Amino acid sequence: MILRIDHVGVVTADLGAAAPMLGLMDMKCTYSDDVDTYGVVTSFWQCPGDTTSIELVAPVREDAAVRGHLRRLGPGLNHVAFEVDDIDADLAALRDRGAVLVDEEPRRGGRPGLRVAFAHLGPSTGLLVELVDYGNRA
Template identity: 45%
Template sequence: MILRIDHVGFATEEPEAAAAAMSALGLGREHRGTAEAYGVTCDFWAPGGERDSTAIELVSPTRPDSAVSGRVADGGGGLYHLAVEVDDLVAELARLRKEGFHPMDREPCAGARPGMRVAFVYAKRPVGLIVELVQYDS
């Protein structure tokens, strides 16, 4: 079951410039991490830097073949994905496949936050939306 919107991800090659924009909006960096499987660094920004708030994630490539390299090369960055927290990552992945979402990951991977596991799916039609399913260790 989907529990809540965890974060909205934006791809950028300029995380420090984007950080200035996040600060100007009154958001605080609550976590910085790396998702090695995807070749990205992730900065999570939230009101007051609070962990339990819906966050903005700035996703930056750490290598030429990263998950966001094509996105930042084509358009310079921008909206990348919507992340939802789920109570059972494997079950939600299977359910969304049945609903027509295309899996981008063969199996869940470690995310950029401690205790975070993720898997991405894609809804090509009608909106071209990448959705990140997120589950945290209890």
């Protein structure tokens, strides 16, 4: 079951150049990490008092998952992430309902304890969604 919007992912070729732009809006970096499974580095930014984040995502390898996006579209919106309570069941439900899975199985995400999986909702929306599951997060 979808619990909430967790974050919005923004792809950039240069994390160091993009990060100060979020600071212009008084957002603060709350977490950064290398996510080797996707070949990217990420940083999460939040407004004071809000739990929804903007995630900056930049490639660190030639085979990074976001390189194609940057080549085709340049920097910008990449995905909307939804926190779910059972990523395995929700991923299967998306598949059964016709979504095109990018990840057949959940992978390690860009925050501690996070499991993630991506899916395309189809050409009518062009939307890439990420399911995020923190497990037993308090």
